[in-house]
Amino acid sequence: MTATKANISPQFKELSITQAQKVKLNKHPSDYKAHEVKKAGKKKAHLIAGDILEQSRSALIAAHEKLWACKKYGVLIVLQGMDTAGKDGTIRHILSGINPQGCRVAGFKVPTTEEHSHSFLWRYQKEVPARGEVVIFNRSHYEDVLAVKVHPEYMEQLPEELSFKKNKKFWDSRYEDINAFEHHLARNGILVLKFFLHISKDEQKNRLLERLTLEEKYWKISPADLKERQFWDQYSAAYEDLLSQTGHEYAPWIIVPANDKKIARAIIANVIADAINGLAIDFPKLTTDAIQELKLAKVALEKEPNL
Numbered sequence: 401m402t403a404t405k406a407n408i409s410p411q412f413k414e415l416s417i418t419q420a421q422k423v424k425l426n427k428h429p430s431d432y433k434a435h436e437v438k439k440a441g442k443k444k445a446h447l448i449a450g451d452i453l454e455q456s457r458s459a460l461i462a463a464h465e466k467l468w469a470c471k472k473y474g475v476l477i478v479l480q481g482m483d484t485a486g487k488d489g490t491i492r493h494i495l496s497g498i499n500p501q502g503c504r505v506a507g508f509k510v511p512t513t514e515e516h517s518h519s520f521l522w523r524y525q526k527e528v529p530a531r532g533e534v535v536i537f538n539r540s541h542y543e544d545v546l547a548v549k550v551h552p553e554y555m556e557q558l559p560e561e562l563s564f565k566k567n568k569k570f571w572d573s574r575y576e577d578i579n580a581f582e583h584h585l586a587r588n589g590i591l592v593l594k595f596f597l598h599i600s601k602d603e604q605k606n607r608l609l610e611r612l613t614l615e616e617k618y619w620k621i622s623p624a625d626l627k628e629r630q631f632w633d634q635y636s637a638a639y640e641d642l643l644s645q646t647g648h649e650y651a652p653w654i655i656v657p658a659n660d661k662k663i664a665r666a667i668i669a670n671v672i673a674d675a676i677n678g679l680a681i682d683f684p685k686l687t688t689d690a691i692q693e694l695k696l697a698k699v700a701l702e703k704e705p706n707l
Contacts, residue, residue, distance in 0.1 A: 402587070403583060403586035403587045403649075403650040404473060404586045404587075404589055404590060404591050404592075404650065404679070405586070405649050405650055406591060406592075406593055406649075406650075406652050406675040406678070407674055407675050407677075407678025407679075408652065408654075408671065408674070408675065409670060409671060409674045412654065412667060412670070412671055415428075415654050415655050415656065415657075415667070416647075416652045416653065416654050416655075417643055417647030417652060417653040417654075417655065418647055418648060418649045418652045419647060419648065419649070420644065420645060420647070421644060421647070422644055423640050423643040423644045423647075423655075424640060425598065425636055425639065425640055425643075425655075428598060428655045428657075429598075429657050430598045430599050430600040430603065430657050430658065430659045431600075431657055431659045431660065432657035432660065432663050432664075432667065442660075445660075445663065446660075446662050446663075449660075449662045449663045449665070449666040450662065450666070452666040452669070452670055453493065453494075453662070453665055453666040453669050456666065456669035456670040456672070456673045457493075457494065457496065457497060457669055457673075459673040459674075459677065460494070460498065460669060460672060460673040460676065461497050461498055461499075463673060463676040463677045463681070464498050464499060464502060464503065464534060464676065465499065465683075466681040466682055466683055467502070467532055467534070467676060467679070467681050468499060468501070468502035468532045468533075469532075469683050469684060470532070470681050470682060470683065470684055471530075471531045471532035472531060472532075472589060472679075472680070472681060473531060473532075473589045473590065473591055473679050473681060474528070474529035474530055474531045474532065474533050474534075474535070474589060474590045474591070475529060475533070475534040475535070475590070475591045475593070475672075475675075475676060476528060476529055476535055476537065476585060476590055476591070476592050476593070477534065477535070477536045477537070477593050477594075477595070477672065478536075478537045478540045478542070478592070478593070478594040478595065479491070479536060479537065479538055479539070479540075479595050479597065480539065480540060480542055480546075480594070480595070480596050480597070480639075481596060481597030481598070481599065481658065482597075482599060482604055482632070482635060483604065483608075483625050483628055483629070484599070484603075484604050484607035484608060484611075484625075485597035485598075485599050485604075485658055486597055486599075486658055486661050486664060486665075487538055487539070487597060488538070489661060489665070490597070490661075490664065490665050490668055491505055491536055491538060493665045493669075494665060494668060494669045494672065495536070498534070502532055502533050502534060503533065503534045503535075503536075504533070504534075504535055504536075505535075505536045505538055506527040506535055506536070506537050506538070507538040507539065508523065508524070508537070508538075508539050508540065508543065510554075511523065511556070516556045516557065517556075520541070520544040520556060520574070520577075521541055521544075521577060521578075521581055524537070524540065524541040524581075525581070528585060528590065529590060531589060534676075541578055541581070542578070542642055542646075544574065545571060545574050545575065545578070545638065545641070545642050546635065546638045546639065546642065549571065549634075549638045550631050550634045550635055550638060552564065571641070572645075575641075575642065575645040575646055578646055579645075579646055579648065579651075582646075582648070582650065582651040583648070583650055583651070585651075586650035586651060587650075591675060591676065591679060592650065592651035592652075593651075593652065593654070593671065593672060593675055594646075594647075594651060594652065594653045594654065595653075595654045595656050595668055595671075596639065596643065596653055596654070596655050596656065597656050597658035597664060598655050598656060598657055598658050599658045599659055600659055601632055603659045604629065604632075605629075608621065608625065608626065608629070643655070654667075654668070654671055656668060
């Protein structure tokens with residue numbers, strides 16, 4: 401059975417992971433084409449990125465109208481990244497202007513008691529998009545091979561013989577479950593796009609310091625964020641493992657250089673717009689009889705006297 405696949409723009413192919421391969425994050429820049437941006441100048445680069453974002457957002461709005469009208473495909477967008485990577489801002493800038501009837505964001509906090517009593521994918525399965533809908537997972541099922549891997553105490557209560565302590569292939573099994581979940585979605589008309597917002601440790605430090613310096617940004621930070629920074633290397637290793645094992649043509653990862661927020665948003669918007677436009681979507685075609693009926697209704701309406 402074939403599966404829905406993403407049409408990735410040629411200029412961003414180098415950022416995509418579409419098959420099993422060894423991923424090392426230090427081989428992927430967190431600054432997009434730093435030499436070219438430096439040569440153009442940051443101000444000019446931001447102007448270009450702004451134009452691309454606007455064009456891509458307009459293309460996305462138009463594509464979403466067709467997606468919503470024909471209801472053949474759904475779109476799942478997964479956003480992952482270290483703390484301060486820019487997930488919330490990306491959502492705000494990219495989704496501006498999209499019909500809210502067919503678009504929503506699903507955020508996932510610490511699992512509830514009920515959620516922990518089910519399989520780890522249960523709470524995510526409930527939020528997948530319907531056909532015609534775009535859903536963004538702000539953090540996602542990948543937290544169960546990230547935060548849980550770094551902090552095993554977050555693990556749900558599994559039978560001892562199935563736990564990671566007893567099962568050497570525990571994490572490989574989770575990757576298999578995730579791959580099967582996403583493959584199932586793709587085989588049922590759901591376009592799956594996954595973005596890892598890749599920032600450097602120094603950039604995270606700068607963003608944390610900004611939040612600690614500006615009072616209007618205090619609400620964005622908690623002591624837990626600073627504590628988690630101590631686990632940077634462990635999170636990086638966990639990301640490398642999942643990126644290595646869960647990138648496929650039917651559910652590609654895009655490793656987005658995200659040190660510069662404006663450039664990162666332009667890349668993500670462009671990839672999403674191109675991928676949705678690559679689907680076989682269009683406005684529903686009316687029958688000849690239906691068109692004739694509408695024409696007659698128009699004539700009758702025009703004949704009504706004005707009050």
